[in-house]
Amino acid sequence: MQSPAAYWEPLWSSGRRYLGLSEAETGLLSEQLGAGRGRAALDIGCGDGALARHLHHQLGYRTTGIDCAPSAVDLATEHDIEDGPSGPVWRLMDFTTDDLSELPAPAYAAVTCRLVYRWVNDKHGFLDRVRRVLAPGGVFWVVTELADRRERTDPLQRLGITARDVELLTAGWSVAREADLGHLRCYALRP
């Protein structure tokens, strides 16, 4: 099976870009995560780093953005030079296979994952790893498309997760909140 980096790197390096953050989405994010006050946040699959920068500069989390595609990490780093020297930390890392002890912090008050979960092959394994890096009382924020929001004939239906994926994602948390934004669903999950 193709590694995540082998899949994503050619897309980033050939100029593919993804849906930007809307005000409605950042509003929900802030409502569910609250102010960072210097606590640690981890954005998994950070892409060009927009969400990680928002967590860091607007919400006040000490943020690390990781991505398995070198071109995405390069883009995130370049943007940050424009923002000044005190931005998020960026790491080239495959969250599904790399050693989690290489992350800058042992535990994170917020772990975010935007438009990534759909593409994870071993979702059980992924969720286990998320639980390992979440601090007690932390929150796991997931933004994803839902397959059943689109007609079967719509080629974009493949961007969404299935009802079974949703069941797996939301099982076993003490609090599982959800909110809809058009084709997107946002989840705030707490251990």
Ligand SMILES: C[S@@+](CC[C@H](N)C(=O)[O-])C[C@H]1O[C@@H](n2cnc3c(N)ncnc32)[C@H](O)[C@@H]1O
């Ligand atoms: C659709 S893009 C979304 C990027 C960004 N989160 C956003 O909202 O714009 C999915 C990203 O997840 C990254 N990714 C996928 N699987 C990954 C993994 N196992 N570890 C780290 N990053 C991963 C890809 O390289 C890609 O940058």
